[in-house]
Amino acid sequence: MDDWGWVIAAMAATYGSLAAYWWSLARRTEAAQRRLEGL
């Protein structure tokens, strides 16, 4: 793999994991809100 391949891998790991963490926080918040409303 050339240098750009490694750079793209690092960017993909960073931005992909950020998006995944952001999404998981949103889903966990929605789930907690739903449970709270259901009580």
Next chain:
Amino acid sequence: MKRTTHPLDIAAAGTLLAALVTALVVPPEVTQGDLARIIFVHVPAAWLAYLAFIVTLVGSVAYLVRRNRRWDRVAASSAEVGVYFTGLALVTGSIWGKPTWGVWWTWDARLVLTAVMFFVYLGYLALRRGITDPSARARRSAWFGVLAVVQIPLVHFSVVWWRTLHQPPTILRPGPMQMDAAFRGGLVMAVVAFTVVYAALLRRRIRLARLEDALEERLGDVDVAGADVAAPDLTEAFDG
């Protein structure tokens, strides 16, 4: 459910996009070439690991002094975001290490101490899950948060105190940054962008922690109410 976009979320998305474009368009570095662009994600991730755990320390101390659950939520939320950024620093460092050093991992002081910090704060999160009483959980994890922060200077100065493969600090170092102006500008931009992202993530995580606390409190009420109503008196049954 009404969805609104907080200004901090918009700022995070905007600065992050600008940081990505900057990282891809700055000229290649003189010795490392294009590989040096990884610094634009690796250094901010490492910086935010420090910042997040310092915020955990502040939240922990404030909780121990004030005994207000709000500070416990700040400390715990920042610890979770910090674990994420520490993991990211390890992964991006590894991606840079393979083409540069020829290995994904080496038993270097900086790498090992960063990995230890990652697992210690994972332990902090595990500790919180293992204690059901909210006050005991907040108190014990606050002490954990205070003691664990000693790792930050160890990680940061490991490249100065010991002979290591890792290069000396890029930022938070004595003297000026030894870096080309374009690269320095890009790095500052990336650090600012990721710091805004950290603030946005922290805000969202604290909001979730508030809901979790409310849920825990309500479930506690339900349990207590259930106990009052449903607890049968079995004395007669056993007396017979």
